[in-house]
Amino acid sequence: MTSPRAGLDTSPRDTILDAAARAFMERGFKATSIDDIARRLGATKGMVYHYFDSKTDLFFEIHQRGMDALFEAIEPELKRDLPAAQRLHAMARRHVATLIETQHFQRAVAEGVQMHLRLSTTEAQRRQLTRLQNRRRRYEQVFLEVLCEGIRQGDLRAGEPRLAIKPVLGALNSVINWYHERYDTGPGALDALIEEVTTVALQGLVAR
Amino acid sequence: MTSPRAGLDTSPRDTILDAAARAFMERGFKATSIDDIARRLGATKGMVYHYFDSKTDLFFEIHQRGMDALFEAIEPELKRDLPAAQRLHAMARRHVATLIETQHFQRAVAEGVQMHLRLSTTEAQRRQLTRLQNRRRRYEQVFLEVLCEGIRQGDLRAGEPRLAIKPVLGALNSVINWYHERYDTGPGALDALIEEVTTVALQGLVAR
CATH class of the missing domain: 1.10.10.60 (Homeodomain-like)
Known part of the structure; x- marks a missing residue:
């Protein structure tokens, strides 16, 4: 994108x-x-x-661009020949970096997801929002598959992977709500923030 | 409450x-x-x-009740004479359990926080939403203090505690968006879910 x-x-x-x-x-x-x-x-x-044509068209294209940015960010990491635990870390880092870089797009995605949960939308809007929701599910699925691979390789753990991935993505995604430019205090600061968030979020999946 | x-x-x-x-x-x-x-x-x-008197009054009282429920849930855990790491775990468990129990109240809190971030509110609404935001900050502060105590005791770690607490709360809070009754499949299922979310969320703070 x-x-x-x-x-x-x-x-x-x-x-x-x-x-x-x-x-x-x-x-x-x-x-x-x-x-x-x-x-x-x-x-x-x-x-x-x-x-x-309309404000709604703008909103839906913003959702698409926001999701495009996330899929494109993790794509190269997905293909790297690394143990799954390291691949998951690299994907999560790119995910967080992209959320920060495209924060305004991602907030629109979050608002779209909230709207999807509500009944007060038109039929046409609901179709679009369902499409968005499905893309989000596929994106979650990509992370889940790498987690499961890591569990088979013995480096990762989860009581129930399908459940465990949700708080992990919740931790990573939280940046779109609290990140502010003031955290970017100088060279390396943003990178340190991304590393800290990623490490804190993924540590619960590391086998001991 | x-x-x-x-x-x-x-x-x-x-x-x-x-x-x-x-x-x-x-x-x-x-x-x-x-x-x-x-x-x-x-x-x-x-x-x-x-x-x-109004829909707005209802909305704001729901915020208060939602936050009351959270503060009251963690209060007894805060007072327990445990190492900070264990106290944090107990608080997080009660936090997640209460989010699930009062999910509809907490979703209204989340919507209020989103509205606070926006400019399209009236002056009176902004005052109420600022009050809500301040209560949320104090609540986060309580968790941060226990984290810092745990770091001093050597059981917990964080590159920057003030930053690390955010993805942790993001992980815990995510339940209000994805929890559904269908996860409550029988005796002990809900408790296992709460334990899994809490462990995954807090593991990133555990010193090794």
Whole structure:
């Protein structure tokens, strides 16, 4: 995926998605208007509508980009020829780094998942949110499979792997709620934070 | 606190709060009406308004009850004369058990915290949400202090305790999003789940 951070070489589409994700993060999906998004861009509503049919389309494309970013981040680690325990650690590190890098996209994903749990959505929205939910499940499944491989190799443990993976992902995912730029205090600080979160989150799966 | 599960010996106020928490969990704060809450109770809007001035008042009292339940759950464990590592484990267990028991209240707390992060609230709502946020911080602080005590005693470790406590609470708190009655498959199942989540979440803090 193109980086969701708006930069010099990003397309107008990317720039709009980035601004929309920031607006949704600050105000939530319902309270955000296309006007809010246009204002952030110093553009008109018409410009936004030139690229996207509706606020809902923007929201769903942000979900897709957020999930794309996570799948693409762990992909190279998945293929590395490492013991599963080390592969899981590398995947978790990339997961946390990507959550931080794309925090505004991930907060929209989290809001989408919350909406999926609720009844107050339209039929069309529910289909999209179910698709998002299924992608999240497949993503969890990837981690679960590496955990199970690690258990077979004797380096990892879990009373019930399907259950144990949930608090582990809960620990990793928590960064999207508490991470703030102020933690990035200088060279190496962000990397140390990612390592600390990853280690604390995964230690419960390490065989002793 | 009176159990938030509506029972034979609960007051009308408790029963309304319980129904309101379930309604907020299903539809979210904004989409829920006093009518929805009354319908769940087989009562009239007037009955609800007899006890609560507004939907917002209900929401904020649910936050208070939710946080009361958590503080009260860990209180007896805090006072026990145990090494800090064991005390932390006991507190975390009670925390998870209470999150599950009062899941609908805790989901309203989580929604309140999300709203606090957003700008789209009124001045009066912001004051209430700031109060909730402060209570959550104090609660986190209690866990952090026990962690620091355990580090001094040599049983626990953390690169940076203030940071390490966040993924740990993230792991524990994740139950409010994924716990479902179907996990309660028979005698001892719920207890095993609580123990597994607690162990996985805390292992990253154990000194080796």
